[in-house]
Amino acid sequence: MPSHRYQDIYAKIPVLTPDRTWPDRRITAAPLWVPVDLRDGNQALAEPMDPERKRRFFELMVAIGYKEIEVGYPSASQTDFDFVRLLATTDLVPPDVTIVVFTPARPDLIERTIESIQGIRGQVVVHMYAATAPTWRDVVLRRSRDELAAMIQAGAEQVLRLGGESVRFQFSPEVFNLTEPDFILELADQVTKVWDASPERPVILNLPATVEAATPNVYADQIEYMHQNLPRRDGVILSVHPHNDRGTGIACAELAVLAGAQRVEGCIFGNGERTGNVDIATLALNLHAQGVDPMIDFSDIDGIREIVEYCTRMPIHPRHPYVGELVYTAFSGTHQDAIRKGFAIQGDGLWEVPYLPIDPADVGRGYEAVVRVNSQSGKGGIAHVLETSYGVRLSAEQQVAFARHVQRRTDETGREATAPELKALYEEVYGCSN
Numbered sequence: 001m002p003s004h005r006y007q008d009i010y011a012k013i014p015v016l017t018p019d020r021t022w023p024d025r026r027i028t029a030a031p032l033w034v035p036v037d038l039r040d041g042n043q044a045l046a047e048p049m050d051p052e053r054k055r056r057f058f059e060l061m062v063a064i065g066y067k068e069i070e071v072g073y074p075s076a077s078q079t080d081f082d083f084v085r086l087l088a089t090t091d092l093v094p095p096d097v098t099i100v101v102f103t104p105a106r107p108d109l110i111e112r113t114i115e116s117i118q119g120i121r122g123q124v125v126v127h128m129y130a131a132t133a134p135t136w137r138d139v140v141l142r143r144s145r146d147e148l149a150a151m152i153q154a155g156a157e158q159v160l161r162l163g164g165e166s167v168r169f170q171f172s173p174e175v176f177n178l179t180e181p182d183f184i185l186e187l188a189d190q191v192t193k194v195w196d197a198s199p200e201r202p203v204i205l206n207l208p209a210t211v212e213a214a215t216p217n218v219y220a221d222q223i224e225y226m227h228q229n230l231p232r233r234d235g236v237i238l239s240v241h242p243h244n245d246r247g248t249g250i251a252c253a254e255l256a257v258l259a260g261a262q263r264v265e266g267c268i269f270g271n272g273e274r275t276g277n278v279d280i281a282t283l284a285l286n287l288h289a290q291g292v293d294p295m296i297d298f299s300d301i302d303g304i305r306e307i308v309e310y311c312t313r314m315p316i317h318p319r320h321p322y323v324g325e326l327v328y329t330a331f332s333g334t335h336q337d338a339i340r341k342g343f344a345i346q347g348d349g350l351w352e353v354p355y356l357p358i359d360p361a362d363v364g365r366g367y368e369a370v371v372r373v374n375s376q377s378g379k380g381g382i383a384h385v386l387e388t389s390y391g392v393r394l395s396a397e398q399q400v401a402f403a404r405h406v407q408r409r410t411d412e413t414g415r416e417a418t419a420p421e422l423k424a425l426y427e428e429v430y431g432c433s434n
């Protein structure tokens with residue numbers, strides 16, 4: 001492998017160490033979740049969502065409890081523009097939900113963005129981004145730091161001038177995690193000054209790991225450094241936007257919250273550019289599994305999944321945390337045995353069933369699929385299936401003996417033995433139907 005072609009983050013930008021407190025903290029409350037499925041998720045799809053899909057997705061997000069929703073990139077396409085107009089001219093946005101629209105720092109596109117939100121009731125966040133990392137500055141925008149700072153200043157002023165009282169401002173320095181920290185602080189100072197950021201009218205400073213570039217502890221340090229050094233900190237909502245290039249988007253988001261982030265952007269099941277945006281369902285249900293109210297209702301996770309799969313036209317992997325078809329299922333004998341014993345003593349109190357981090361019923365799943373039998377299974381699992389599916393109780397000796405029959409059959413076929421197949425085999429072996 002030509003690994004010599006790559007360098008770690010320390011060779012690229014200064015990574016400053018904060019007065020580090022995040023390793024000793026705990027997450028005791030959910031941050032503000034902001035889904036970007038209709039923008040970052042949508043821009044990553046081979047077939048972007050049509051108006052009907054956008055609307056269904058939006059209604060889903062409102063129904064499960066999101067309070068701030070990025071609804072699109074109105075200057076990118078007529079579909080996006082028209083969707084924002086639909087929200088502005090109907091009562092689809094409840095009074096307690098704030099919508100966010102996304103724009104680059106280009107005067108014509110800012111103008112078009114502001115045009116799209118005319119007439120929206122309540123507050124709207126205009127989210128402006130600009131690439132600030134050295135490679136993007138040099139290669140993509142071909143602007144010096146000063147030129148870029150001037151462009152961002154002009155964009156922030158334009159949004160303020162055109163936006164009116166109900167608009168709030170969000171700024172994202174793109175590829176924050178690969179931008180020099182002193183430049184981020186300079187830009188943060190600039191935009192919060194333009195907007196006169198205050199607790200009453202805070203500016204959202206969103207610090208994206210646009211492309212993951214280091215271990216999550218580095219991102220946590222970068223976020224905590226900002227948390228401790230940002231100018232007008234009480235007038236800033238510190239937001240993060242992790243992607244998943246290294247497969248550590250979840251860890252980055254969780255450590256970032258420990259490090260001071262108040263708001264997290266992501267997509268429900270992690271759709272998004274390349275390997276995806278951070279997965280908000282996993283983040284939220286990780287909190288639920290630690291006894292913290294996630295503030296989003298995932299009690300019908302399969303209903304949510306159906307809509308997300310329809311809108312994105314992408315299937316969800318069977319091993320996907322919390323929602324995958326197989327994530328509450330054990331095929332292996334010792335796991336099945338432990339689950340069965342756990343179920344036998346589980347009451348209404350604290351959830352203590354081994355190998356099941358949460359009760360599947362919390363997300364609307366039944367218990368039928370918890371134990372499935374194949375050649376890796378043992379007597380406990382087989383007995384569990386017969387008992388829960390058919391009320392057939394095997395004695396201890398029968399369990400041992402019947403498991404040998406099942407083992408022979410599953411070794412022969414190489415397949416799973418379904419509950420009806422186990423019942424048929426039981427009848428074959430014991431010559432009875434109960």
Ligand SMILES: CC(=O)SCCNC(=O)CCNC(=O)[C@H](O)C(C)(C)COP(=O)(O)OP(=O)(O)OC[C@H]1O[C@@H](n2cnc3c(N)ncnc32)[C@H](O)[C@@H]1OP(=O)(O)O
Pocket residue numbers: 040043073075076077103104105106129130131140141174210
């Ligand atoms: C990390 C992110 O997710 S960023 C969001 C990415 N999302 C999208 O791109 C989806 C929607 N995009 C689009 O519809 C189009 O790209 C548009 C309408 C925004 C712009 O379209 P076009 O004018 O055709 O330009 P194009 O798509 O080639 O974009 C590149 C131009 O934008 C400039 N640009 C890129 N980012 C920014 C920014 N944040 N602010 C200002 N200009 C920018 C580039 O420098 C380049 O300009 P140049 O042609 O003068 O070199």
Ligand SMILES: CC(C)C(=O)C(=O)O
Pocket residue numbers: 040129130172173174175206208209210211241243
């Ligand atoms: C927040 C914006 C700029 C974004 O989508 C990203 O950086 O990934």
